[in-house]
Amino acid sequence: MAFDMLRGLRQPANQLPAGHPLLSRLSPLMLISSDTARRFGWNQDGLSDSLGRSGSLEVRLARGPREIWRAQRLRYRVFYEEMSAKPDVVSRMFRRDADRYDAACDHLLVIDHAARGRFGGIKPKVVGTYRLMREGAVARLGGFYTQAEFDLSGMISRHPGLRFLELGRSCVLKPYRTKKTVELLWRGIWAYVRHHRIDAMFGCASFDGTDPEALALPLSFLHHHARAEKEWFAAARPERHVSMARLPIEQVDAKAALKQMPPLIKGYLRLGARFGSGAVIDQQFGTTDVLVIVPVSFIDPRYLDYLSDESQPCAA
Secondary structure (H helix, E strand, O other), rough: OHHHHHHOOOOOOOOOOOOHHHHHHHHHHOOOHHHHHHOOOOOOOOOOOEEEEEEEEEEEEEEOOOHHHHHHHHHHHHHHHOOOOOHHHHHHHOOOOOOOOOHHHHEEEEEOOOOOOOOOOOOOOOEEEEEEEEEEHHHOOOOOHHHHEOOOHHHHHHHOOOEEEEEEEEEHHHHHHHHHHEEEEEEHHHHHHHHHOEEEEEEEEEEOOOHHHHHHHHHHHHHHHHHHOOHOOOOOOOOOEEOOOOOOOHHHOHHHHHHOOOOHHHHHHHHEEEEOOOOEEOOOOOOEEEEEEEEEEHHHHHHHHHHOOOOOOOOO
């Protein structure tokens, strides 16, 4: 089977005839053409320049399909090779994490311009990424990626005049998982939010592992101390809902719970994020997912000023 698929790729994938059996398997992994980008509204809208630098690291948006492929390759390396995600045959063959949403999104990259290539020379490398999806492409795709796990309809309908941004597929190469890299990513996100006048961000954040009892303390902390309420309330879909209230509030040691939080979720908490009701088990990725909600109005203005000030160095 693999040989037949590779033989078919002697013809460029985006030139295969309609109905070719390879298209249904390869379409998320094909290079994103300029026509596809225009159809989904994918462009940088004046954000093609650098959004921040710290030493050899730069944060900016992907500047074309091949850079998106580099982000997909990083995602595969982190999600499938380092963590416990299970690739299908096509993803394993091309060693890329890709889906139908990629063509409709902007892709934020952290690039190390001092990275060494295989043969010792300087070869810039993508070491961090975030996927950013605005509402404009949602109708064409039938909804946000997050809506497969969480019901966002009430939250979005309660804010008809607000602009929403979905954050997803975040990952950083292991040697670069430092505060400096995370701050660069957020500096890029904040520039994007200001440029597009975004009012609220949301997305899935993940705990490694699929046993909610093993995550009872951090899940219970989020449920009791950081749950979204009233106009920002949203919940896991009923058929996938897993209770986060594993422990009563009096048994939740906040300090111990925070120690068990993944760095990404701790970062969201520092921003003032709220979390949805209920978690979701993602068997493919081997994770327990929670819904994170970050209205821009909830973020400490001092932190926003810091992210906006390019003269401030990112922490080492």
